[in-house]
Amino acid sequence: MRKALFGLLALLVLAPALARADDAPMTLTIRDHAFNPTEIKVKANTRVQLMVINEDATPEEFDSSSLKVEKVIAGKSKGIVRIGPLKPGRYPFIGEYHESTAKGVVIAE
Amino acid sequence: MLGALIIVFREVIEAGLIVGIVMAATRGVLGRGRWVSIGVASGVAGAAIVALFAGAISQAFEGAGQELFNAAVLSIAVVMLMWHNAWMARHGREIAAEMKQVGTAVSEGARPLTALAIVVGLAVLREGSEVVLFLYGIFASGTSGDALLVGGLLGVAAGAAFTALTYFGLLAIPTRYIFSVTSWLIALLAAGMAAQAVQFLNNAGWVVALDRTVWDTSWLLSEGTIFGKLLHTLIGYTERPTEMQLLTYIATLFAMFLLMRIARPAAPRRHVPAPAE
Numbered sequence: 001m002r003k004a005l006f007g008l009l010a011l012l013v014l015a016p017a018l019a020r021a022d023d024a025p026m027t028l029t030i031r032d033h034a035f036n037p038t039e040i041k042v043k044a045n046t047r048v049q050l051m052v053i054n055e056d057a058t059p060e061e062f063d064s065s066s067l068k069v070e071k072v073i074a075g076k077s078k079g080i081v082r083i084g085p086l087k088p089g090r091y092p093f094i095g096e097y098h099e100s101t102a103k104g105v106v107i108a109e
Numbered sequence: 110m111l112g113a114l115i116i117v118f119r120e121v122i123e124a125g126l127i128v129g130i131v132m133a134a135t136r137g138v139l140g141r142g143r144w145v146s147i148g149v150a151s152g153v154a155g156a157a158i159v160a161l162f163a164g165a166i167s168q169a170f171e172g173a174g175q176e177l178f179n180a181a182v183l184s185i186a187v188v189m190l191m192w193h194n195a196w197m198a199r200h201g202r203e204i205a206a207e208m209k210q211v212g213t214a215v216s217e218g219a220r221p222l223t224a225l226a227i228v229v230g231l232a233v234l235r236e237g238s239e240v241v242l243f244l245y246g247i248f249a250s251g252t253s254g255d256a257l258l259v260g261g262l263l264g265v266a267a268g269a270a271f272t273a274l275t276y277f278g279l280l281a282i283p284t285r286y287i288f289s290v291t292s293w294l295i296a297l298l299a300a301g302m303a304a305q306a307v308q309f310l311n312n313a314g315w316v317v318a319l320d321r322t323v324w325d326t327s328w329l330l331s332e333g334t335i336f337g338k339l340l341h342t343l344i345g346y347t348e349r350p351t352e353m354q355l356l357t358y359i360a361t362l363f364a365m366f367l368l369m370r371i372a373r374p375a376a377p378r379r380h381v382p383a384p385a386e
Contacts, residue, residue: 047320
């Protein structure tokens with residue numbers, strides 16, 4: 001019984017770490033208020049990490065209601081955006097501070 | 110300029126809606142103007158500080174600092190809103206009765222005012238820091254920034270006007286009903302905030318359980334539109350809620366009403382204390 005409890009505890013502690021290990025890191029760069037690449041392909045139904053690197057001097061907000069993310073990336077800095085699990089489909093995102101130029105889409109397949 | 114106005118307005122109305130509801134919910138309570146002002150002022154100051162340290166906050170907790178910060182801010186606001194509603198469940202009747210008799214402000218309790226001042230402060234802090242960062246970006250990029258800056262300031266003004274509209278709209282509700290209406294609004298507001306908080310914990314990689322999407326109504330109403338954003342703040346509308354968000358939403362509403370029921374005086378008709386005589 002006690003062993004089972006410990007096992008359960010260990011699982012609870014380790015589960016997030018395991019989930020993190022599954023993540024495939026991908027890089028997205030912001031330069032001159034635009035994303036590069038503008039299309040990112042990810043595996044459907046898995047959690048994915050995007051490393052967003054802001055090379056501009058000004059801050060940008062990675063914003064997507066479909067990806068359920070709102071994250072400010074300070075100027076000359078980077079941030080991790082965690083998304084998924086996503087059903088297959090297209091998920092647009094924008095840089096909210098420069099909506100006319102900063103656009104991209106995540107494609108889950 | 111119009112673009113800047115819309116961006117800033119979109120951020121400001123979220124906080125504005127909350128301030129408007131709080132103002133209406135404390136109708137007739139003495140000293141609320143001062144408390145709400147303190148809330149707004151400290152929120153603005155806090156927003157500037159948060160914006161200043163945006164980079165450092167982001168890097169904290171293995172890059173999950175910003176998400177955890179947002180989740181913490183939202184959670185504190187939820188607790189404060191619960192506290193307020195429980196307090197109002199106990200004392201609202203007396204305040205309404207006294208307001209009717211005297212037709213003026215009553216001195217009832219500073220307690221819910223501190224709670225609500227904190228809620229106002231946190232709302233302004235969260236949305237305000239994004240506005241500050243946006244305006245800073247305009248400043249920093251130098252050229253042709255003037256028109257954008259004017260647009261941004263007009264956006265703040267439009268947001269303030271929207272707050273006033275919310276407030277006076279709620280004031281049109283008869284005194285008898287106003288506290289039950291604002292209690293409902295605050296309950297829904299809190300449930301929406303709690304659902305948002307768990308999503309931030311998910312984005313941080315801390316709470317990843319039950320992360321499947323329950324439904325997708327983005328075709329019907331996108332959160333990106335102003336109306337979608339308003340409903341998002343007001344009742345927690347989410348175009349693609351996860352199972353965890355839905356559960357949290359329901360659990361928060363349930364906890365809120367349970368707390369209000371516990372706080373309610375046992376037999377209100379017979380045991381109404383002093384003020385009604």
